[in-house]
Amino acid sequence: MNEEDLDEFVRENSEMLSRVLACGNEEARAYVLALLANCDGVESVENVEKQLGRIKLELA
Incomplete structure (x- = not known):
């Protein structure tokens, strides 16, 4: 898997x-x-961070 695919x-x-x-x-x-x-x-990492923040709020 190359960097673009990742x-x-x-x-x-x-x-x-x-x-x-x-x-x-x-x-x-x-x-x-x-x-x-x-x-x-x-941007991909930041998107995962944003999603994680929303999930934490859902679980709280």
């Missing part, structure tokens, strides 16, 4: 990745964090 995956799956960060187990969260760490798209 950025596209994160961009297209930001809601799912955010839900895994919010509700997943340690291993699942680690995979998401690894994806984000290797993603060049700052």
